[in-house]
Amino acid sequence: MTTLYLDNNATTMVAPEVLEAMLPYLKDHYGNPSSMHSFGGHVARKIAAAREETANLIGADPEEIIFTSCGTESDNTAIRSALASMPDRRHIVTSRVEHPAVKVLCEHLSKEGCRITEIAVDGQGRLDMEQYEKSLSKDTAVVSLMWANNETGVIFPVKTAAQMARERGILFHTDAVQAAGKIPIDMKRTAIDMLSFSGHKLHAPKGIGVLYVRRGTKFSPFLIGGHQERGRRGGTESVAGIIALGKACSLAAANVNLENSAVKALRDRLEQTILQRISDTKINGNTKERLPNTTNISFEFVEGEGILLMMNEYGICASSGSACTSGSLQPSHVLRAMGVPFTMAHGSIRFSLSIYNTEAEIDFVIEKLVPIIDRLRRLSPYWDDVKQSCVLH
């Protein structure tokens, strides 16, 4: 059975060009870039080139790029570095809808004596900017706000928020794991001090991440060891992963217009047709300031997991909540923060597209999804109640 993959916010296919670029570094060019011989030196030069490609995607300078193992490591590094740089400040400002890499870390830091403010979002997932402004204090060491939400795709006004933090001498970090490659980013035009993103969300393999640290920002390493990454991250470089990431970033830079035209058109087609053809459905999250590839739809009176399982029978991959919290029976913390009613949150599905999806795939999903929802609703006790109440009153 063919896989029809609409779960690109969880992870993406490795682009063929990326695999091709990295393969020589899994085969012949296996030298350690720190070695004295030219066999290692060749690898060091390729890493420098990949660093430049990576920097270019976000309008950064190569020396502002630190390669890490994943978005989580980048987030942990940024927040801990900020706390280490400002030892007399113990307040962190974040939001109620962050990824666990920030949210769970902040919960942990609160046990270590930090004070955490989680800024609320409204019913459309938009940040409460008034509460944000009020939360910034002389004790605030760092703000960490995601650029775009992984579950709804809602984009936060991080540039404005970063400017407000800078004016108050507060460091600003953004988790841009979902934004990088999907919307244009130019760090030269922002006041953001640190930015995280991850290779496997933009068609590089899993196991490689990036932390951007603006030149001049005080930095304290998280992984301490050898001199790699100019002493900012110990550990032998994940060579093939770095080469892959460089290539993926250069492809992403070339494709970002496609994301915002073709991919957006496919997403809109999927979303609009579902809203038209299936009753009692609702988009979660503001539809104006949103990633072009993501839609989060609640199907009332059914369980998201039931929908996923039945779509799975046709090879259709999507997600309920984020992959990083799946396995839990709790409805998504993002939808709860938005005040989405329990029954709607439980029936929510995230479809996240990529440049590799086609119109035929979208049409196939709709063709299958309509009878799936119909069948599940017929099985649902809640649906019965509604139908009966319609008849009786």
Next chain:
Amino acid sequence: MTTLYLDNNATTMVAPEVLEAMLPYLKDHYGNPSSMHSFGGHVARKIAAAREETANLIGADPEEIIFTSCGTESDNTAIRSALASMPDRRHIVTSRVEHPAVKVLCEHLSKEGCRITEIAVDGQGRLDMEQYEKSLSKDTAVVSLMWANNETGVIFPVKTAAQMARERGILFHTDAVQAAGKIPIDMKRTAIDMLSFSGHKLHAPKGIGVLYVRRGTKFSPFLIGGHQERGRRGGTESVAGIIALGKACSLAAANVNLENSAVKALRDRLEQTILQRISDTKINGNTKERLPNTTNISFEFVEGEGILLMMNEYGICASSGSACTSGSLQPSHVLRAMGVPFTMAHGSIRFSLSIYNTEAEIDFVIEKLVPIIDRLRRLSPYWDDVKQSCVLH
């Protein structure tokens, strides 16, 4: 020019079987193991199998294995976790010859208020067990001693040292990055609580590491985020890296006898012939308790870097000091700790072999090395002094 690779303690070639095993996870099977669909589920099952293969190499249970991004992350995690588990103890015992992943971390922790004892080694790189025993105190939270030294191959008696720590209620961590796959390890027969190793030292790619944590050991995560690795290490799993590591571990388990017979024989041939054919040479480190693949040889009156550069002309890759500290003009901290005189330390070369090396390669190295040393010595001002002093007195 063919590469003749004798720098396997820096990094290794990815085994063809390993590349073959991981490739499907860089191509078709790109699902996120945390996803609800069967596309992700397949990947999760393969990770479970790789965890079992990894555990088998060191006689551990699969649930005692945490996948990390590198040996440095494993070392950082182990030591920080031990400190978090014993908040009323602030003393760390380590040695003077550790890898920077432990040594530099400990130096950093000393600035954060920890007290560090670095146990000395003798002229043959052997741990001072008397000093070690005396150093263990009621304030000692953790001991971190490498199993085998990366520069000399000298093996520490970690089993005895771990037993002594356990008897005193002290956690014991070992950096086994150089030992794993080269000598038999059976964690069931040791009192070691935590053990680090790295994929790229045993023919898996760079960017994947392991931390073994004995069942029942109190553990505090280092990378905090999602539920991955049963909540012990956040971050999307480095899927292809993990699959590769599993395969590499199962190959290493099958080849450990070969390491201690064929590879050892090649190393001995190289070492003995050098000692016989080149005057004023000396093995650094105890030759009895030593890894089978490593020899560290001092060539008096010459610079190690000169030797490396001239060998490089023939495609021969070796190392002076460790790759993780190269670029520095300081002689190796390991050789300094052993009291190797400055001129001898500066002329030291590490050859580290693997199962892929051949007798013909070893003979080629010797054939080229003899005239290289001869030529360099003729250029050396120190060598002239010696010759003249021989003539004059």
